[in-house]
Amino acid sequence: MPSSSNAALEILNLHKRFSEPAVNDLSLKVRKGEFYALLGPNGAGKTTTLRMVAGLLQADAGAVRVCGIDAFADPIAAKQVLAWVPDEPMVYDKLTPLEYLEFVAGLWSMQPDLARFKADSLLDAFGLAPHANERCGGFSKGMRQKVALAGALIHEPRLIILDEPLTGLDAGSARQVKKVLTGLVAQGVSIIMTTHILEVAERMADRIGIIARGQLVAEGTLEELRQRASAGGHSLEDIFLEIVGGDAGAHANTAELLDEKVA
Numbered sequence: 001m002p003s004s005s006n007a008a009l010e011i012l013n014l015h016k017r018f019s020e021p022a023v024n025d026l027s028l029k030v031r032k033g034e035f036y037a038l039l040g041p042n043g044a045g046k047t048t049t050l051r052m053v054a055g056l057l058q059a060d061a062g063a064v065r066v067c068g069i070d071a072f073a074d075p076i077a078a079k080q081v082l083a084w085v086p087d088e089p090m091v092y093d094k095l096t097p098l099e100y101l102e103f104v105a106g107l108w109s110m111q112p113d114l115a116r117f118k119a120d121s122l123l124d125a126f127g128l129a130p131h132a133n134e135r136c137g138g139f140s141k142g143m144r145q146k147v148a149l150a151g152a153l154i155h156e157p158r159l160i161i162l163d164e165p166l167t168g169l170d171a172g173s174a175r176q177v178k179k180v181l182t183g184l185v186a187q188g189v190s191i192i193m194t195t196h197i198l199e200v201a202e203r204m205a206d207r208i209g210i211i212a213r214g215q216l217v218a219e220g221t222l223e224e225l226r227q228r229a230s231a232g233g234h235s236l237e238d239i240f241l242e243i244v245g246g247d248a249g250a251h252a253n254t255a256e257l258l259d260e261k262v263a
C-alpha cells in the first residue's frame with residue numbers, strides 16, 4: 001500500500017505473534033478527519049493492533065505511518081501527533097484533575113498559560129469542572145476515564161487511538177465523550193476506536209473495519225457493509241454477526257469467510 005498524504009494512519013501488513021498469531025498481515029488506513037471504528041470479537045487482535053500503533057508493543061513485521069511519519073523508525077515524532085487511551089487508563093490518585101492535566105501539559109513542554117486554558121476547556125467539556133480541585137483517588141471509574149481522556153487530548157493530537165472509550169461510562173458521561181470526539185473530528189482530527197457497543201460504531205463512525213483472527217475481514221461505510229452482506233442484514237449487529245458469526249474461530253481462514261460472505 002503506497003503512502004498517501006490524506007492518511008492520518010496507515011497500517012501496512014502488520015504481524016504480531018504470541019503463542020499464536022494475534023495480528024496477521026493487517027493493513028488499513030484512517031483518513032484525515034475520519035472516525036474509524038475497529039470491531040471484532042473477543043481476542044480478534046484489536047488491542048494488540050492499537051498497542052503496536054501507539055508504540056507500546058513491538059511488531060514482528062509490517063509498518064505503521066502516523067500522519068506520514070514512520071512510527072517504527074521515529075516513534076518520538078509519531079507520539080507527538082497521536083494520543084492513546086487504553087481501556088483501563090491510569091491517572092495519579094493523589095493529583096486533582098487540574099493538577100494532572102497541568103502535569104501532562106508540562107511533559108509536552110506547553111506554556112503554563114496555554115496549559116491552563118486547555119485544561120479548563122477540557123475539564124469543562126467532560127463535565128469535570130466542578131471536580132477540578134478534588135483528588136482523583138476518590139473518583140469513579142467513569143470519572144477517571146474522562147480525566148485520562150482529557151489528559152490524552154491536551155497536546156492537541158492529530159490522531160486519537162481509543163480502546164473501548166465508552167465502557168463504564170454512564171449515559172451522561174458517554175454523551176459528553178461522544179460530543180468531544182465528534183467535535184474533534186469536525187475540526188479534522190482522526191480517530192480510530194475499538195468498541196463492542198455496535199450502536200456507537202453505527203452512529204459515529206465514518207467507516208468501520210471488522211477484524212477476526214487478526215485479519216481484516218470487512219471494511220467500509222455502514223452502507224457499503226450493508227450492501228455487501230449477503231443475507232440482507234440491516235443493522236450493524238446483523239452484519240457483524242453475519243461476518244464473524246458467533247464463532248469466527250470456527251473458520252480456518254477468515255479470508256475465505258470474507259469471500260463467502262461479502263464478496
Ligand SMILES: Nc1ncnc2c1ncn2[C@@H]1O[C@H](COP(=O)(O)OP(=O)(O)OP(=O)(O)O)[C@@H](O)[C@H]1O
Nearest residue numbers: 018019021022040041042043044045046047048049
Ligand atoms: N501480552 C500477551 N501475551 C500473550 N498473548 C496475548 C497478549 N496480548 C494479547 N494476546 C493474545 O492475542 C490475541 C488478541 O488479543 P487482543 O487483546 O488484541 O484482542 P481484542 O480483539 O482486543 O479482544 P477483546 O475484544 O477481548 O479486548 C488473543 O488471543 C490474546 O490472548
